[in-house]
Amino acid sequence: MLRYALILILTGSCAWSAEVTFATPPSAKKDGDKVVVTFVISAKSDVEVAVLDTKGEPVRHLAAGMLGGEKPPPEPLKAGLSQSITWDGKDDFGKPAEGGPLTVRVRAGMQVEFGRFLGGDPYRFGTINGLATDASGNLYVSAFRGETNQNMIVVRKYNSDGSYARTLLPFSAECKPDALPNVGRWDDKRKAFAPKNQSSLNPAFYPWGTEDANIVSATPDGIVMVSGRTTYRLGPNGEMLGGPTPMWSAAAKLECPGWLIVQVAASPDGKYLYYSNVAGTKYQPKHFNETNPAWPQGRVYRQDVTKPGSDPEKFYDLELPNWEQQKYWLPDAWNKRSAAAGITTDAKGNLYVCDLVNQEVVEVDPSGKKVSATKAPWPERVHVDAKSGSYYVICRTALPKDGMVLKKLVKISGRGADGKVVAELPFKEGGLGEASALGVMNGQPVLWIAGGLTMICVKDAGNALEVVQTAFKPEPESQTDYNRLSVDWAREQVYVNTGTNRIWRYDGITGQDELLKEKGKVFYGTDLTVGYDGLLYIRSGEGYSGPFERRTPALEPAPFSGTKSHLLTPYVYSRMGIGFSEHGIGVGPDGRAFFTYMYDWNKYCISGFDGQGNAIKGKYLKGKVNKPDKDGKHPMPEAIDSAVVGPLPMSNGGVRVDLQNNIYVGMRLLPDGHIVPPGFEKDAAYEHWTGCVVKYPPDGGTVLNTESKDDEPAGDAPKTSLAWAGQKMAVVGVLQIYSGVGSFSGNGWGGNGSCCVCRVPRFDLDRYGRLIIPNVVTNSVTILDNAGNELLTFGSYGNFDSQYVPPGSQEPKPLLSTPAIPLTWPTGAGFSKKHLYVNDTYSRRVVRVDMKYKAETVCEIK
Numbered sequence: 001m002l003r004y005a006l007i008l009i010l011t012g013s014c015a016w017s018a019e020v021t022f023a024t025p026p027s028a029k030k031d032g033d034k035v036v037v038t039f040v041i042s043a044k045s046d047v048e049v050a051v052l053d054t055k056g057e058p059v060r061h062l063a064a065g066m067l068g069g070e071k072p073p074p075e076p077l078k079a080g081l082s083q084s085i086t087w088d089g090k091d092d093f094g095k096p097a098e099g100g101p102l103t104v105r106v107r108a109g110m111q112v113e114f115g116r117f118l119g120g121d122p123y124r125f126g127t128i129n130g131l132a133t134d135a136s137g138n139l140y141v142s143a144f145r146g147e148t149n150q151n152m153i154v155v156r157k158y159n160s161d162g163s164y165a166r167t168l169l170p171f172s173a174e175c176k177p178d179a180l181p182n183v184g185r186w187d188d189k190r191k192a193f194a195p196k197n198q199s200s201l202n203p204a205f206y207p208w209g210t211e212d213a214n215i216v217s218a219t220p221d222g223i224v225m226v227s228g229r230t231t232y233r234l235g236p237n238g239e240m241l242g243g244p245t246p247m248w249s250a251a252a253k254l255e256c257p258g259w260l261i262v263q264v265a266a267s268p269d270g271k272y273l274y275y276s277n278v279a280g281t282k283y284q285p286k287h288f289n290e291t292n293p294a295w296p297q298g299r300v301y302r303q304d305v306t307k308p309g310s311d312p313e314k315f316y317d318l319e320l321p322n323w324e325q326q327k328y329w330l331p332d333a334w335n336k337r338s339a340a341a342g343i344t345t346d347a348k349g350n351l352y353v354c355d356l357v358n359q360e361v362v363e364v365d366p367s368g369k370k371v372s373a374t375k376a377p378w379p380e381r382v383h384v385d386a387k388s389g390s391y392y393v394i395c396r397t398a399l400p401k402d403g404m405v406l407k408k409l410v411k412i413s414g415r416g417a418d419g420k421v422v423a424e425l426p427f428k429e430g431g432l433g434e435a436s437a438l439g440v441m442n443g444q445p446v447l448w449i450a451g452g453l454t455m456i457c458v459k460d461a462g463n464a465l466e467v468v469q470t471a472f473k474p475e476p477e478s479q480t481d482y483n484r485l486s487v488d489w490a491r492e493q494v495y496v497n498t499g500t501n502r503i504w505r506y507d508g509i510t511g512q513d514e515l516l517k518e519k520g521k522v523f524y525g526t527d528l529t530v531g532y533d534g535l536l537y538i539r540s541g542e543g544y545s546g547p548f549e550r551r552t553p554a555l556e557p558a559p560f561s562g563t564k565s566h567l568l569t570p571y572v573y574s575r576m577g578i579g580f581s582e583h584g585i586g587v588g589p590d591g592r593a594f595f596t597y598m599y600d601w602n603k604y605c606i607s608g609f610d611g612q613g614n615a616i617k618g619k620y621l622k623g624k625v626n627k628p629d630k631d632g633k634h635p636m637p638e639a640i641d642s643a644v645v646g647p648l649p650m651s652n653g654g655v656r657v658d659l660q661n662n663i664y665v666g667m668r669l670l671p672d673g674h675i676v677p678p679g680f681e682k683d684a685a686y687e688h689w690t691g692c693v694v695k696y697p698p699d700g701g702t703v704l705n706t707e708s709k710d711d712e713p714a715g716d717a718p719k720t721s722l723a724w725a726g727q728k729m730a731v732v733g734v735l736q737i738y739s740g741v742g743s744f745s746g747n748g749w750g751g752n753g754s755c756c757v758c759r760v761p762r763f764d765l766d767r768y769g770r771l772i773i774p775n776v777v778t779n780s781v782t783i784l785d786n787a788g789n790e791l792l793t794f795g796s797y798g799n800f801d802s803q804y805v806p807p808g809s810q811e812p813k814p815l816l817s818t819p820a821i822p823l824t825w826p827t828g829a830g831f832s833k834k835h836l837y838v839n840d841t842y843s844r845r846v847v848r849v850d851m852k853y854k855a856e857t858v859c860e861i862k
Helices: 684-689
Strands: 022-031 034-041 045-052 058-067 082-087 103-119 127-133 139-145 154-158 164-169 184-187 192-195 214-219 222-227 230-234 240-246 263-266 272-276 299-304 313-317 340-345 351-355 360-364 370-375 379-384 391-396 407-413 420-426 435-441 444-451 454-460 465-468 484-488 493-497 503-507 513-515 525-530 536-540 546-551 567-572 585-587 593-600 603-609 645-648 652-657 663-667 691-696 702-704 719-724 727-732 736-741 771-775 780-784 790-794 826-831 835-840 845-860
Touching (some): 022 082, 045 082, 127 444, 139 435, 299 340, 313 351, 313 360, 435 454, 536 585, 567 593, 593 652, 771 826
Parallel strands (some): 127 214, 127 435
Antiparallel strands (some): 022 034, 045 058, 184 192, 299 313, 340 351, 379 391, 435 444, 444 454, 493 503, 536 546, 546 567, 585 593, 603 645, 771 780, 835 845
């Protein structure tokens, strides 16, 4: 599928501000069998130097870094604005450079601009948990659950025909600076919001944190959300208007287990909220008298929201049979329902209650007086046509019990004894009917009905109920969750894993995408890296533990010369939690492949294979990895008996290898003297989730004082002290440390227990040795040279609407033109030859960022 968004806006905060030119133009002169490149720039700036073939493609990435900065640039650059660089005539891989006559390109003053989006389906954003409509028929959809606990609340508005209108949650970048108390902080210097992050595992900005929340009502002025036993009022841009407001105060001593999900309906004037599915019952009661009579099942409560602090009052009790004389099912933790199930109101303020015991819909007037009772089989949700008075009832096909029960939609004409079912529409998909709303399309009533990832629209055709096509059409096989990103440097292809076992491939230029398949069937994989050789190194399989192998981009096996097999190991030990907990793959220029895994529960290290597919003998954890089982069998090839890097802190993630075979590893540790970005000095999320990238030499290194307690002898190797929240560790054999990458999950503030280390950021290297690192807390991405100088930082908070151009738009005008490069929760970033790619997990898309330069010259070699 193709999605177009090509508005170009120059942006990016550089580590320099002056205009830069070449004070002395670049020249390239032969000196024997070498070439000397010289130039002088006019002011502090980043530079890059490459040798090009006749097609203008780099054959040698010679140098890149910051000149005139506080730190010296990486070699072969030297301190100062004047440079003289010697090239040995070889390409990136140490072979004589071909493709001549060759030229030299020198660039200075990197800038970035928004390119386009990859993915980002406005109709696919998680499991739908709530629907509402306003008086104009506009539809509001809330969704929360992603694959394997990758949960994040999203609310989107659609026009009456189902076409996308805008995103309400997470909040819009056009909110007023003071509109987001306890949700986001306005940073006046950046002219952007900094969301209040509450979880390192999933994005959570609102007061309900990581808990489920769903929409219950909507008007053009805002929406009402419910999370647990608390309500919230939010504006049309996601701003906070009211709440958190407890349904009941602590003094009321509500007795109702958490597995009974309170159902909510609002009066048409917004004065009252009605609550049902409340009962003081037990986990699995055997008798009616096990329900607290003070909190009986079948009662509906009403709360006057114009009186802050007031508790809901008894409004209406269903007339239930004498249980001793006529036994019926009871609410428990398995069916999660009480007698009074779904409720709704009409324009006159009447309340309608689904009675699951008497199997009827009860009509109650605004004073609490019963008006009618109309039979309906196992009614769960009800809507009322304002013109005809007909009921549209979502009914179960069996009594409340454990497990998923198919549902059906019935139309009932008439009330009381005159009520008759005149039309039925069975649902073939389990879960459909868990959310519903009555809307209007072309002046006629329609029912929006959802469950899981599916939503349908049903029209009333008199004596039939018919599913109709609308503009709400998720793209076939569009990606659901965006967790891990890897970029094919040469082909401009981007691979994005869902966080579990499916991988999509995107064309970075056209936006075309495809779910990876082999012979027409889904090719399952949990992680992937593209090597310098253009091959795919994949942690494959459906499960969170499984094989590690090498394939071509066409997914054909790519055997190693030494082992004659594409399979490196049939098993890599991993785990699940927030998705599958993959911590990274890195590949060197000679085909050496490194993978992070657990050598024991939540104890991590990195082992590897050489370019022929044979296990690399590491210096660390000898005899502690790949231990045999009780039958003496090793899960991995027996030759894997050690680690190249290890042990690692359990909060680690991301592996890359540069052209010199140095190994880069992400860890939730920070060096002394790390400078916190302005505005985030007191931000607990930044403090607890931000870490660094550690550069090790080709033979690896270790970390002392990790949680594993498996310290390795360090000898005389250089040690660098790092820390997290006061916990001291030391990295051994380190060449360089680059700080500022996040989010790393784990213990401490915003975590979910000490062992939940499933969320890790993904950084990348380019062929100059520059690093690109994301940070979810700052909503930004930073590019560093290999010496650690900051070259550029770009991005700021924006939700799905920022820079988004709806398909079919007559002109390429985004719904919201700010910020210039929108990032909602950036968890990964990668380089290609010409572009940068950022994985925006919360907006479920990839942002392509294009690089430009203030000065550029290509010169002949003379």
